[in-house]
Amino acid sequence: MKELLFSFIESYLPLKEEEKKVILDLDVFEFYKKGTILLNEGKYSNKSYFVLKGCIRAFYTIEGIEKTTEFYTEMEGIVPPSLTLGTASEFSIDCVEDCILSTSNPEMEGAIFERFPRFETLCRVISEELLAKNKSSFDNFKTSTPQQRYENLLTTRPELTQRVPQHQLASYLGITPQSMSRIRKRMSKMKERPNKANLLP
Amino acid sequence: MKELLFSFIESYLPLKEEEKKVILDLDVFEFYKKGTILLNEGKYSNKSYFVLKGCIRAFYTIEGIEKTTEFYTEMEGIVPPSLTLGTASEFSIDCVEDCILSTSNPEMEGAIFERFPRFETLCRVISEELLAKNKSSFDNFKTSTPQQRYENLLTTRPELTQRVPQHQLASYLGITPQSMSRIRKRMSKMKERPNKANLLP
Numbered sequence: 001m002k003e004l005l006f007s008f009i010e011s012y013l014p015l016k017e018e019e020k021k022v023i024l025d026l027d028v029f030e031f032y033k034k035g036t037i038l039l040n041e042g043k044y045s046n047k048s049y050f051v052l053k054g055c056i057r058a059f060y061t062i063e064g065i066e067k068t069t070e071f072y073t074e075m076e077g078i079v080p081p082s083l084t085l086g087t088a089s090e091f092s093i094d095c096v097e098d099c100i101l102s103t104s105n106p107e108m109e110g111a112i113f114e115r116f117p118r119f120e121t122l123c124r125v126i127s128e129e130l131l132a133k134n135k136s137s138f139d140n141f142k143t144s145t146p147q148q149r150y151e152n153l154l155t156t157r158p159e160l161t162q163r164v165p166q167h168q169l170a171s172y173l174g175i176t177p178q179s180m181s182r183i184r185k186r187m188s189k190m191k192e193r194p195n196k197a198n199l200l201p
Numbered sequence: 202m203k204e205l206l207f208s209f210i211e212s213y214l215p216l217k218e219e220e221k222k223v224i225l226d227l228d229v230f231e232f233y234k235k236g237t238i239l240l241n242e243g244k245y246s247n248k249s250y251f252v253l254k255g256c257i258r259a260f261y262t263i264e265g266i267e268k269t270t271e272f273y274t275e276m277e278g279i280v281p282p283s284l285t286l287g288t289a290s291e292f293s294i295d296c297v298e299d300c301i302l303s304t305s306n307p308e309m310e311g312a313i314f315e316r317f318p319r320f321e322t323l324c325r326v327i328s329e330e331l332l333a334k335n336k337s338s339f340d341n342f343k344t345s346t347p348q349q350r351y352e353n354l355l356t357t358r359p360e361l362t363q364r365v366p367q368h369q370l371a372s373y374l375g376i377t378p379q380s381m382s383r384i385r386k387r388m389s390k391m392k393e394r395p396n397k398a399n400l401l402p
């Protein structure tokens with residue numbers, strides 16, 4: 001697992017041996033079983049999560065119904081907004097699969113920044129990238145029809161359709177499971193048509 | 202205008218006179234008339250904008266129709282995702298009002314970080330805050346009904362309803378102008394009812 005974490009960091013910044021050792025000494029790896037709740041809505045937490053293996057999910061519970069807002073898979077991470085803004089969390093996080101996560105907290109980061117200031121540059125660059133991606137995702141969501149959102153998912157994160165329950169996926173796309181099922185049927189019919197045409201003499 | 206910019210920065214970090222002088226020397230203030238296009242969809246740009254006075258808007262043009270995704274008013278700023286990700290911009294930015302903006306670009310920031318490393322901490326903290334707020338806004342959008350989105354706008358950014366055209370506001374909320382008009386009528390009827398009850402003997 002350490003190699004996965006190092007290779008992610010090194011895609012931004014080559015690591016010195018001394019830095020690798022300090023990261024390992026922090027004992028950042030945690031293992032969780034599928035179904036484990038990592039954060040409960042309404043709670044305060046100072047933990048951020050980075051997924052090395054598995055899939056975690058953010059969800060709200062509104063009038064007794066779960067609304068999934070995000071999935072995080074390998075090499076994706078979440079700093080809960082409640083941690084940054086110092087508020088109680090508005091959502092919960094659970095493990096959709098067995099997970100290996102790398103965790104951190106602000107104290108740990110502060111100590112690292114002090115010792116290796118270039119890690120602060122790394123965190124600034126990663127934050128700016130995440131902000132840009134999050135803005136683009138939000139814009140795409142706002143400007144797309146449900147079918148376009150599903151097609152976009154198949155292009156950008158096709159593996160999700162196999163890894164997470166369909167009702168969670170529909171909720172994540174902001175549609176009902178029935179609508180998602182209709183979209184899938186419509187799309188598979190569209191796919192079949194050219195094949196049939198090919199069979200014509 | 203410089204006092205506005207300094208007071209924003211100083212809400213995070215007290216500035217030394219030397220730092221203030223360097224910021225002023227960068228000549229960051231720009232004045233634009235209402236209607237000016239700051240960024241065109243499909244173009245590359247290295248400029249970020251911070252609003253000192255006025256209102257700017259991000260919008261997509263899809264099949265000839267403008268879809269507004271964000272408004273930025275006083276003490277809010279945008280680093281276009283295309284700048285961070287090195288791609289052509291997917292959206293345009295225009296001035297909804299006459300504007301006074303503070304602009305920056307990555308070269309300018311690099312030079313400042315080198316001279317005053319603590320500005321990098323400032324930028325990291327601001328990016329993390331913006332990311333947290335953007336995530337919360339996205340989640341709220343996903344988990345709210347159109348009426349809840351409108352009510353939320355009245356709570357968090359009431360001034361927008363007076364400052365921007367209604368069709369842009371509806372688009373920003375992801376609803377048609379007709380739906381927004383119905384929501385407003387329904388809400389004003391709800392407000393009237395308790396008053397009528399008070400008039401009963």
